[in-house]
Amino acid sequence: MTYVSIENEVTQLLEGDNIKIQLSVPQLVEKVLARKEGTLSATGAVCALTGKYTGRSPEDKFIVNEPSVAGKIDWGRVNKPISEEVFASLYSKVLQYLKERSEVFVFKGFAGADRKYRLPIQVINEYAWHNLFAHQLFIRPDEEELAGHEAGFTVISAPGFKANPEVDGTASETFIIVSFEKRVVLIGGTEYAGEMKKSIFSVMNYLLPESSILSMHCSANVGREGDVALFFGLSGTGKTTLSADNNRRLIGDDEHGWSANGVFNIEGGCYAKCINLSKEKEPQIFDAIRFGSVLENVVLDQNSREPDYDDSSLTENTRAAYPIQAIENIVEPSVAGHPNAIIFLTADAFGVLPPIAKLTKEQAMYHFLSGYTSKLAGTERGITSPQATFSTCFGSPFLPLPATRYAEMLGEKIDEYGARVYLVNTGWTGGEYGVGSRMKLAYTRAMVQAALEGELNAVETVKDEIFGLDIPLHVPGVPDEVLQPVKTWPDAEAYRKKAQELAAQFRENFQKFTGLAAEIEEKGGPVA
Known part of the structure; x- marks a missing residue:
């Protein structure tokens, strides 16, 4: 036909x-x-089931x-x-x-x-x-x-x-x-x-x-002075938590474009995961689920129709869809200027990446292409220890064009508009998962705030010996000893061995890229 x-x-x-x-x-x-x-939930949201495809x-x-x-x-x-x-x-x-x-x-x-x-x-x-x-x-x-x-x-x-x-x-x-x-x-x-x-x-x-x-899988917000921040990160890295800030207005939570005019939201709503959702942890999302919202695969109490967000019997991937206007403290329309700061979030379960590092343009392109975080033991069948996972440009399932096209555009935007780029590790410190501990949220918030407010622009840094990243020596509200991973491990040699293992996985993942990839890896990848 x-x-x-x-x-x-x-x-x-x-x-x-x-x-x-x-x-x-x-x-x-x-x-x-x-x-x-x-059916209707007690808050007036429509609750629908999606059958075998969740x-x-x-x-x-x-x-x-x-x-x-x-x-x-x-x-x-x-x-x-x-x-x-x-x-x-x-x-x-x-x-x-x-x-x-x-x-x-x-x-x-x-x-x-x-x-x-x-x-x-x-x-x-x-x-x-x-x-x-x-x-x-x-x-x-x-x-x-x-x-x-x-x-x-x-x-x-x-x-x-x-x-x-x-x-x-x-x-x-x-x-x-x-x-x-x-x-x-x-x-x-x-x-x-x-x-x-x-x-x-x-x-x-x-x-x-x-x-x-440049199309981007990220959240975005804007400060009181009009300064714009982008947050990239895979599931479990803290993107939603860290981009929700009472002192900053939300542009969007998931999909954005970066044009010659600045940043704009691609969507008119939010599609939030709601497994283990609570008003205490995520009040904005919790309160947004009201009449007109859509709940997917959320279990309701048969009598009260109250959602049980802790019930994963249907799927871990329970979702809530609602218009962005259901969130307080937003930008309308969802447009803003050029980013002042870009945050790449990772939850490194190997405990070797610094809690915050300043990235050069080439390092930003490298980590953008890598899109690294860790899967933890127990999150998927067969995973018994932390595993490195990579999602190109933090959104590999949705990229029709070669990945280096997006990375090249990111590099051009950084050059043209002078955006500062940071890698923030919300994962483990003092050892890998099971040995060390998760980075304190209060420390991560302090580091992100310092990055967004320009407090790290001129701070003294030290070069990471494995990944070549510039680590700030001082961040307001964070103990100095937390900032350098090698100093948080009881055994420095054990740290170096684990860091080199992760660096090798970065290199192996990067072999799939072509075009500009060799130059990006040489200037932006691990150095040891």
């Missing part, structure tokens, strides 16, 4: 009597309850191998190609499937808070609760914007349509397929709502660099 006829099918679909366009939050909540797609399905994600993108995509395990013919056939089947549903829900909005660079999107959903999710996670238009809205990209999500791999050419019943020429994301066979969010992020990770904008 040709693409012209497919476009006609989309037009016909949106003109059907079963199409519900731009329903309000209360209307969508009513639909969710009437259709028995979910997280993303990376093995089922594809990019259509089209002429205009074939030479640009970094094809491999993350970006797997699928033919135009397979996509066209599945697309037609899904659209026909949706035509036969009694109701289909459409949200029109934007990705990108900077009006100059935003992408108009529409999300077509089989489920009302998925449309509510899209309404809360993406940027919502006002009446004038809605009247002139023309989608530049369309997400079509039909969880009830399951592919037949032998017939449809997929890996399983589930599929997440991006067509850049058709500007469509096609999702089927999975009820996990996060696929919609991350698919648009992947799209923006392709489109934004084409306009010389």
